[in-house]
């Protein structure tokens with residue numbers, strides 16, 4: 255009688271990992287045969303449906319935007335397009351992130367909510383005594399109760415990682431010690447990232463959240479872990495987090511071996527077997543997706559106390575923010591806003607007026623239904639000490655280093671008098687990436 259729900263749960267867990275071969279092998283060894291057979295059948299049935307129907311249902315119509323395929327030169331790409339008219343200054347939509355993280359230098363200070371990135375009065379904040387190695391601080395009970403089951407328990411505490419209804423192997427003192435050691439090492443690694451570099455934490459939280467969500471569905475009658483109110487469509491009935499993430503663009507990143515080891519150790523000591531699911535390839539792809547799609551979160555005029563970066567410019571993690579990454583307090587990834595393309599003369603801008611990581615997309619001018627929405631990924635304003643040419647060069651350099659593309663926007667075209675040497679310098683890298691993206695977007699399916 256439990257066979258069908260069990261098969262569904264395993265099947266959903268399988269979908270957490272778009273390259274599911276290893277998980278299939280684990281299932282074959284560990285789950286009863288009738289369940290395994292159902293999982294196989296579900297997998298075959300499902301793939302076509304998921305690939306074809308996705309953009310009809312996502313983003314939700316109520317947001318007033320849709321994803322369309324458009325041609326840029328001879329490259330087809332996905333564009334976020336208005337389905338309603340808006341006026342200058344209007345909020346086009348609001349969106350909560352699927353995952354967010356404070357900048358590593360702010361995390362230990364306890365001045366911002368670990369979950370929603372809101373500024374908190376230290377005397378009013380909720381501390382998490384269960385994880386001394388990673389000082390999580392929350393602005394509210396609501397944020398704490400979202401963070402703990404979504405990712406915090408799994409990554410940074412010794413608490414039972416799964417709900418009590420799900421059986422686990424016996425937890426011995428040795429196992430707890432191994433877990434403590436693994437998450438301490440991971441937390442230390444994160445803290446020692448001098449300049450931002452929050453992608454590893456974003457990936458770890460994302461994986462933890464998927465695992466927790468899928469495992470929760472094993473409980474009869476449960477529909478998974480409660481998610482924050484209105485972030486668009488993530489992990490709803492129709493689609494899972496993995497469905498959203500697998501469609502997003504990414505940059506190619508080779509992660510330090512140490513980083514991968516630290517994360518897999520955390521996963522393995524929490525739930526043995528999990529580590530084998532995060533292969534190097536899978537990890538790099540997720541890291542590249544976080545790097546390509548993360549927005550910088552800032553409010554109240556942004557910060558200006560961050561020390562200048564010491565790493566080489568090409569090694570600095572950049573987030574999409576018109577203020578420049580150095581002025582953000584943290585990074586966050588959004589399912590809908592990931593589709594916003596860059597323009598050096600953007601028709602919209604992200605705003606965090608709610609004083610947390612909820613993104614409000616604001617129109618920079620009057621816009622009509624059918625227009626593609628754009629934002630600035632970098633600071634595109636001409637600085638006092640810059641000529642038009644220098645400003646163009648600076649922003650194109652940042653775009654090429656951070657997102658690996660040569661900006662095709664009208665402003666760049668208008669302001670470009672000659673083919674600058676910076677274009678020559680980056681062209682090899684950029685064209686390679688564009689080719690990858692085209693391949694990726696033309697086949698739309700799981701990687």
Ligand SMILES: [Zn+2]
Nearest residue numbers: 367370393397
């Ligand atoms: Zn909060």
Ligand SMILES: [Zn+2]
Nearest residue numbers: 598661663666
């Ligand atoms: Zn441009």
